[in-house]
Amino acid sequence: MLNLTREQLLNGAVVSTLLVLSALALFLDEPFYITLVTKVTILAMAGVGLNLALGLGGMVSFGHAAFFGIGGYVTGILASHALNEELLFTAFGFAVFGTTNMLFIWLFAVLISALAAALIGYFSLRTQGVYFIMITLAFAQMIYYFSIAWPAYGGEDGLSIYQRNQFFSINTLDPLSFFAICFSLLLAVIFLVSRLKNSHFGNALQAARQNEQRLAAVGIRPFGIKLTAFVISAMITALAGALFADLNRFVSPGMFSWHTSGEIMIFVLLGGVGRLFGPVIGAGLFILFEYYLGGVTEHWMLFLGVMLLTVVLFARGGIVGVLAGEVKHD
Amino acid sequence: MSVLLNLAQIATFYGQSQALFGVDLSIQEGQVVALMGRNGMGKTTTIRSICGMSRASSGSLHFLGVDISTLPSHQIARLGIGLVPEGRRCFSNLTVTENLLVAARARAEHNNHWDLAKVEALFPRLAERRSQYANSLSGGEQQMLAVGRALMTNPKLLILDEATEGLAPVIRQEIWQAVKQLKAAGQSILIVDKTIKELLPVADHCVILERGSTVFSGLPEAMSKTILQQYLGV
Numbered sequence: 001m002l003n004l005t006r007e008q009l010l011n012g013a014v015v016s017t018l019l020v021l022s023a024l025a026l027f028l029d030e031p032f033y034i035t036l037v038t039k040v041t042i043l044a045m046a047g048v049g050l051n052l053a054l055g056l057g058g059m060v061s062f063g064h065a066a067f068f069g070i071g072g073y074v075t076g077i078l079a080s081h082a083l084n085e086e087l088l089f090t091a092f093g094f095a096v097f098g099t100t101n102m103l104f105i106w107l108f109a110v111l112i113s114a115l116a117a118a119l120i121g122y123f124s125l126r127t128q129g130v131y132f133i134m135i136t137l138a139f140a141q142m143i144y145y146f147s148i149a150w151p152a153y154g155g156e157d158g159l160s161i162y163q164r165n166q167f168f169s170i171n172t173l174d175p176l177s178f179f180a181i182c183f184s185l186l187l188a189v190i191f192l193v194s195r196l197k198n199s200h201f202g203n204a205l206q207a208a209r210q211n212e213q214r215l216a217a218v219g220i221r222p223f224g225i226k227l228t229a230f231v232i233s234a235m236i237t238a239l240a241g242a243l244f245a246d247l248n249r250f251v252s253p254g255m256f257s258w259h260t261s262g263e264i265m266i267f268v269l270l271g272g273v274g275r276l277f278g279p280v281i282g283a284g285l286f287i288l289f290e291y292y293l294g295g296v297t298e299h300w301m302l303f304l305g306v307m308l309l310t311v312v313l314f315a316r317g318g319i320v321g322v323l324a325g326e327v328k329h330d
Numbered sequence: 331m332s333v334l335l336n337l338a339q340i341a342t343f344y345g346q347s348q349a350l351f352g353v354d355l356s357i358q359e360g361q362v363v364a365l366m367g368r369n370g371m372g373k374t375t376t377i378r379s380i381c382g383m384s385r386a387s388s389g390s391l392h393f394l395g396v397d398i399s400t401l402p403s404h405q406i407a408r409l410g411i412g413l414v415p416e417g418r419r420c421f422s423n424l425t426v427t428e429n430l431l432v433a434a435r436a437r438a439e440h441n442n443h444w445d446l447a448k449v450e451a452l453f454p455r456l457a458e459r460r461s462q463y464a465n466s467l468s469g470g471e472q473q474m475l476a477v478g479r480a481l482m483t484n485p486k487l488l489i490l491d492e493a494t495e496g497l498a499p500v501i502r503q504e505i506w507q508a509v510k511q512l513k514a515a516g517q518s519i520l521i522v523d524k525t526i527k528e529l530l531p532v533a534d535h536c537v538i539l540e541r542g543s544t545v546f547s548g549l550p551e552a553m554s555k556t557i558l559q560q561y562l563g564v
Contacts, residue, residue: 203432207421213383214419218433218483219407 047279049236055274063136071241117234158252272318340389412485470501
């Protein structure tokens with residue numbers, strides 16, 4: 001007999017809901033809804049990334065838009081060079097071209113964001129609390145204004161990707177196929193985070209969240225643990241950014257803006273800080289509000305704000321906390 | 331016997347105010363040293379200075395001949411100093427087993443004596459609480475967990491700061507029992523405790539601090555009534 005906790009049951013329900021919704025949309029021949037569910041899936045992944053830093057490591061990054069945007073722009077830049085058959089750059093006598101292969105794009109998106117996160121984290125993690133929030137925000141804003149000022153890739157207008165990138169021989173323009181790719185990646189990322197959470201590294205990270213001095217007293221350098229987690233967190237958010245670019249076939253400086261950082265944080269707070277599937281629920285609610293309330297009134301953010309306040313004031317564990325109770329050990 | 335830890339004339343400040351004015355302390359391998367003194371005389375500051383949490387501004391600190399006065403805390407811990415901080419500081423958001431495993435580190439150059447099973451043999455109560463969060467344990471159990479966590483680093487020197495403070499008599503005895511077992515196994519220990527009649531029987535050597543300076547260093551038997559009265563108020 002399977003002995004599942006309430007949280008595991010809830011997680012199963014969340015996964016099934018995404019699958020059922022996409023199947024229903026297919027059955028009703030409403031591909032738009034598949035795209036909507038795909039959007040939830042991608043934004044959820046960005047939240048899962050932030051949740052690693054915020055939920056497990058206690059690092060309140062208000063600059064994760066930087067990584068989301070880097071993922072997006074790497075996709076846009078590589079694809080636009082490949083589609084226009086232009087050189088990307090030449091280095092050491094080698095000509096480097098763009099690519100429309102998703103696998104390579106993901107790889108570069110993740111690697112470049114890891115570099116950026118290592119740099120940003122190295123400086124930001126010397127501070128704590130409000131200063132950490134402000135300095136991560138400052139880094140993201142720097143990149144935001146840089147992207148606006150850089151005319152080569154559209155500047156303020158953004159950059160269009162004429163066609164979706166390639167993933168083996170799958171027709172990625174087919175909404176269901178693209179959803180399947182995003183959904184599988186989301187599950188893979190969540191699995192990775194759950195393994196990390198229960199590893200020695202994950203324990204040390206949660207210990208660092210509580211008290212860095214105590215962690216140092218058992219011989220572990222808190223800075224290294226936190227920086228590693230920050231970098232992994234950024235890589236996950238960048239992968240989501242790359243998928244988001246392919247979903248919209250368009251990237252713009254908006255991906256770097258502080259609104260994006262705020263939205264990613266809202267997914268985590270609404271769903272449940274530190275809960276594995278929290279960001280999935282958070283992103284789902286966000287899109288539900290945006291789409292349905294947004295259709296009724298342009299002031300839908302007001303209702304989202306009220307909901308966020310309610311959760312923060314009365315349900316600190318977020319929606320997962322309300323439905324599945326306190327964190328239980330598995 | 332070789333010298334494990336040696337502090338010579340260390341002075342430590344908290345901002346502008348000086349807490350230590352000249353502490354001398356030496357621990358031989360296998361020794362249990364009691365660090366004594368009334369409240370506010372610098373016992374915890376001495377420990378914080380050893381562990382690199384507060385920096386000694388002058389004097390020398392050597393552990394196994396290595397100058398540790400400028401090393402960061404985690405490197406000092408890796409050299410082989412296991413701290414049980416004052417006030418049972420467990421990681422309350424981790425389970426008992428996770429608290430122990432965070433500290434576990436196998437090192438080739440050490441004898442990796444301690445593992446989960448050994449800690450649970452020393453404190454059987456922890457075995458019954460494996461998957462409970464540390465914040466759901468009783469005070470005594472948290473203290474046992476803090477000691478176990480320090481042991482998991484396979485320390486050459488174990489530092490116990492007020493390990494029995496505020497605990498019920500039965501639990502205190504369990505902790506003292508464990509200290510005696512550790513001593514019998516040859517573990518070097520630096521121990522701070524307020525209950526002198528329980529502390530003296532396990533101590534090989536006593537050091538008394540008064541206003542941030544070492545005023546006595548010698549065998550427990552060498553402490554006269556006057557010394558006890560003058561410096562410890564008993």
